[in-house]
Amino acid sequence: xxxxxxxxxxxxxxxxxxxxxxxxxxxxxxxxxxxxxxxxxxxxxxxxxxxxxxxxxxxxxxxxxxxxxxxxxxxxxxxxxxxxxxxxxxxxxxxxxxxxxxxxxxxxxxxxxxxxxxxxxxxxxxxxxxxxxxxxxxxxxxxxxxxxxxxxxxxxxxxxxxxxxxxxxxxxxxxxxxxxxxxxxxxxxxxxxxxxxxxxxxxxxxxxxxxxxxxxxxxxxxxxxxxxxxxxxxxxxxxxxxxxxxxxxxxxxxxxxxxxxxxxxxxxxxxxxxxxxxxxxxxxxxxxxxxxxxxxxxxxxxxxxxxxxxxxxxxxxxxxxxxxxxxxxxxxxxxxxxxxxxxxxxxxxxxxxxxxxxxxxxxxxxxxxxxxxxxxxxxxxxxxxxxxxxxxxxxxxxxxxxxxxxxxxxxxxxxx
Amino acid sequence: xxxxxxxxxxxxxxxxxxxxxxxxxxxxxxxxxxxxxxxxxxxxxxxxxxxxxxxxxxxxxxxxxxxxxxxxxxxxxxxxxxxxxxxxxxxxxxxxxxxxxxxxxxxxxxxxxxxxxxxxxxxxxxxxxxxxxxxxxxxxxxxxxxxxxxxxxxxxxxxxxxxxxxxxxxxxxxxxxxxxxxxxxxxxxxxxxxxxxxxxxxxxxxxxxxxxxxxxxxxxxxxxxxxxxxxxxxxxxxxxxxxxxxxxxxxxxxxxxxxxxxxxxxxxxxxxxxxxxxxxxxxxxxxxxxxxxxxxxxxxxxxxxxxxxxxxxxxxxxxxxxxxxxxxxxxxxxxxxxxxxxxxxxxxxxxxxxxxxxxxxxxxxxxxxxxxxxxxxxxxxxxxxxxxxxxxxxxxxxxxxxxxxxxxxxxxxxxx
Numbered sequence: 001x002x003x004x005x006x007x008x009x010x011x012x013x014x015x016x017x018x019x020x021x022x023x024x025x026x027x028x029x030x031x032x033x034x035x036x037x038x039x040x041x042x043x044x045x046x047x048x049x050x051x052x053x054x055x056x057x058x059x060x061x062x063x064x065x066x067x068x069x070x071x072x073x074x075x076x077x078x079x080x081x082x083x084x085x086x087x088x089x090x091x092x093x094x095x096x097x098x099x100x101x102x103x104x105x106x107x108x109x110x111x112x113x114x115x116x117x118x119x120x121x122x123x124x125x126x127x128x129x130x131x132x133x134x135x136x137x138x139x140x141x142x143x144x145x146x147x148x149x150x151x152x153x154x155x156x157x158x159x160x161x162x163x164x165x166x167x168x169x170x171x172x173x174x175x176x177x178x179x180x181x182x183x184x185x186x187x188x189x190x191x192x193x194x195x196x197x198x199x200x201x202x203x204x205x206x207x208x209x210x211x212x213x214x215x216x217x218x219x220x221x222x223x224x225x226x227x228x229x230x231x232x233x234x235x236x237x238x239x240x241x242x243x244x245x246x247x248x249x250x251x252x253x254x255x256x257x258x259x260x261x262x263x264x265x266x267x268x269x270x271x272x273x274x275x276x277x278x279x280x281x282x283x284x285x286x287x288x289x290x291x292x293x294x295x296x297x298x299x300x301x302x303x304x305x306x307x308x309x310x311x312x313x314x315x316x317x318x319x320x321x322x323x324x325x326x327x328x329x330x331x332x333x334x335x336x337x338x339x340x341x342x343x344x345x346x347x348x349x350x351x352x353x354x355x356x357x358x359x360x361x362x363x364x365x366x367x368x369x370x371x372x373x374x375x376x377x378x379x380x381x382x383x384x385x386x387x388x389x390x391x392x393x394x395x396x397x398x399x400x401x402x403x404x405x406x407x408x409x410x411x412x413x414x415x416x
Numbered sequence: 417x418x419x420x421x422x423x424x425x426x427x428x429x430x431x432x433x434x435x436x437x438x439x440x441x442x443x444x445x446x447x448x449x450x451x452x453x454x455x456x457x458x459x460x461x462x463x464x465x466x467x468x469x470x471x472x473x474x475x476x477x478x479x480x481x482x483x484x485x486x487x488x489x490x491x492x493x494x495x496x497x498x499x500x501x502x503x504x505x506x507x508x509x510x511x512x513x514x515x516x517x518x519x520x521x522x523x524x525x526x527x528x529x530x531x532x533x534x535x536x537x538x539x540x541x542x543x544x545x546x547x548x549x550x551x552x553x554x555x556x557x558x559x560x561x562x563x564x565x566x567x568x569x570x571x572x573x574x575x576x577x578x579x580x581x582x583x584x585x586x587x588x589x590x591x592x593x594x595x596x597x598x599x600x601x602x603x604x605x606x607x608x609x610x611x612x613x614x615x616x617x618x619x620x621x622x623x624x625x626x627x628x629x630x631x632x633x634x635x636x637x638x639x640x641x642x643x644x645x646x647x648x649x650x651x652x653x654x655x656x657x658x659x660x661x662x663x664x665x666x667x668x669x670x671x672x673x674x675x676x677x678x679x680x681x682x683x684x685x686x687x688x689x690x691x692x693x694x695x696x697x698x699x700x701x702x703x704x705x706x707x708x709x710x711x712x713x714x715x716x717x718x719x720x721x722x723x724x725x726x727x728x729x730x731x732x733x734x735x736x737x738x739x740x741x742x743x744x745x746x747x748x749x750x751x752x753x754x755x756x757x758x759x760x761x762x763x764x765x766x767x768x769x770x771x772x773x774x775x776x777x778x779x780x781x782x783x784x785x786x787x788x789x790x791x792x793x794x795x796x797x798x799x800x801x802x803x804x805x806x807x808x809x810x811x812x813x814x815x816x817x818x819x820x821x822x823x824x825x826x827x828x829x830x831x832x
Contacts, residue, residue: 200651234777235616252665361650
């Protein structure tokens with residue numbers, strides 16, 4: 001399908017039409033999207049967006065990492081670039097909104113501004129970032145990371161996908177990393193704006209159309225392994241047991257209770273658990289579970305984690321089991337730009353769009369840009385908080401509110 | 417290997433030698449035993465025991481279910497039969513003591529009595545029961561059940577093994593169920609005596625050589641399914657969650673705590689747990705776990721179970737998840753015979769063997785006989801409480817104490 005197909009012929013397409021069109025690249029049998037970095041579907045989507053940008057009057061180009069840009073030269077200051085967009089890659093069988101919405105909304109906004117006001121004073125670029133999810137290779141933010149210097153495609157990490165294909169080989173096969181495009185690293189970006197679905201249920205519950213993100217949370221992830229002793233469930237008295245599942249359950253119960261008490265923005269999750277031998281009438285010998293803790297305040301995150309594992313240690317000692325903890329993620333919180341937040345709030349007031357401030361509990365490209373340039377992340381509601389699923393959904397009214405707000409903010413930043 | 421092989425030639429074999437010999441039928445690569453009902457290994461073991469019984473001067477015969485008996489006719493009362501023994505079948509890759517010990521100890525005891533005192537006044541039969549474990553077909557106590565009328569081989573249940581072979585077909589192939597042997601149902605048994613390994617760690621911890629079992633516990637088993645909602649672990653506030661694993665953990669924590677408080681003999685176990693989607697950064701949509709509750713007092717067992725699921729319901733409501741409970745086992749407690757227990761205690765005192773009264777947390781053939789005739793179950797220690805494993809172990813001193821006690825009790829019952 002191409003942007004000039006029937007669905008897009010004639011009048012300028014609506015946001016939801018554009019999302020359907022983009023979702024046709026990598027469409028799954030469940031009506032979801034699988035668009036993994038440098039895959040055929042990913043290449044088709046980027047090329048289709050390239051053509052759409054050009055048809056909208058933007059100058060399209062790729063960088064050497066595969067990030068796609070659509071540029072409108074500023075009439076007064078062409079060096080400093082206002083960047084707006086999100087990522088084009090998806091998880092396996094994900095939804096049509098995650099990432100894609102930020103790209104098409106930016107294109108709609110810039111196209112609208114061009115129609116209404118002509119070229120801006122300051123340069124604007126719409127970006128379709130090549131990778132954020134980490135769903136093909138075990139690394140994330142390959143797109144924004146190469147732009148900001150966190151990653152460097154000339155030092156490609158030796159990671160491989162599930163089929164054993166290396167990142168560099170996949171990049172080369174897609175036509176990138178061969179110095180045929182500009183180097184991705186940039187020093188001209190003055191701010192980054194990202195529209196994204198919330199991927200949580202806070203906005204839907206509050207009834208607000210927009211979330212203005214003040215901070216992106218820090219994340220700590222761990223695997224906790226509890227070793228007890230496998231014994232007969234009928235013949236081993238409660239006081240003689242080393243029951244790994246009972247101890248793990250007490251740890252998870254304690255964690256959930258403490259997380260609720262500590263701070264409304266703190267989340268702590270055990271999402272994965274495996275038990276051995278996992279037989280009804282045998283006391284569990286081992287139980288392994290994951291812990292995912294997030295908060296936007298680094299001190300609070302540190303203290304909660306420290307106290308939690310001290311409590312797990314006490315529970316393990318009392319339960320006569322042994323505990324081992326291994327940490328595998330440690331991402332620091334990133335505060336976003338207060339001036340940009342103020343601008344977006346003022347524009348929302350002017351447009352009579354309901355909004356609230358909030359933190360982002362999920363990682364986004366904005367956290368990579370957030371430590372590099374003034375950055376603003378704006379959420380629209382996710383129905384039931386569902387994301388990374390074909391059931392991901394935001395209604396067109398909320399999509400439109402988000403796009404209008406972005407348009408107004410871009411006008412203030414690039415035209416005033 | 418046959419009973420007349422080198423290991424058994426010459427002097428009468430020790431108990432541990434007999435156990436090694438019997439374990440050679442169905443020996444696994446881990447030095448464990450797999451002897452499933454009516455299998456080749458099972459047939460070989462029963463035929464070897466048949467020959468051993470005959471060589472010890474007992475009259476060996478099979479009943480039509482495949483139970484093997486070795487009979488010594490009483491000189492004064494040949495009709496009433498004192499039955500002693502245990503089961504010959506094993507779990508997959510089980511140990512050499514479970515079941516087997518009760519058979520070989522009974523044979524040793526009777527052989528000793530014959531050598532020392534000649535034939536008894538009352539008839540004694542040693543029994544190698546064909547099936548107790550339920551490890552080939554999904555039914556248990558096929559041996560003792562056919563003797564006591566709980567099962568009836570003329571109405572064989574339509575159960576199949578893992579390969580799809582029916583119980584009746586397997587029985588016929590092994591030469592049973594064809595009316596070529598006496599009907600298994602008996603009305604001449606005046607008492608049943610069973611020596612067995614404890615399969616728990618109570619005796620090892622107390623240092624006593626013998627456990628005199630007063631009651632076999634009742635058992636209730638359930639599967640508890642908790643349904644929540646799968647959501648993003650970062651973006652869903654704690655108070656907006658329907659976290660199935662957190663709710664399941666609270667249930668298991670509560671159950672363990674209450675079981676410890678309620679009664680020292682009560683055990684409650686969650687041995688099996690499965691979580692979906694089981695991903696670290698996704699809130700669990702469902703968690704399914706098993707509950708196994710045992711106690712020898714029926715009223716206590718009923719009340720604890722009733723109160724427990726009422727509490728689970730409260731926890732589920734508070735956690736905004738839905739709970740479903742399905743019960744799949746409900747076995748009533750069986751008290752054993754107080755007069756026989758008194759006899760065994762007196763004999764243990766006379767022999768200076770340390771003992772204690774205890775309940776059996778595991779099911780045994782004695783629970784089937786216990787509602788049919790005066791029955792006594794006697795435990796010897798299990799090292800670390802391990803059973804159903806090649807690591808199952810009881811030292812020879814304890815085996816010998818058990819056998820001496822059985823010999824003395826049989827003397828009192830059959831010779832006095």
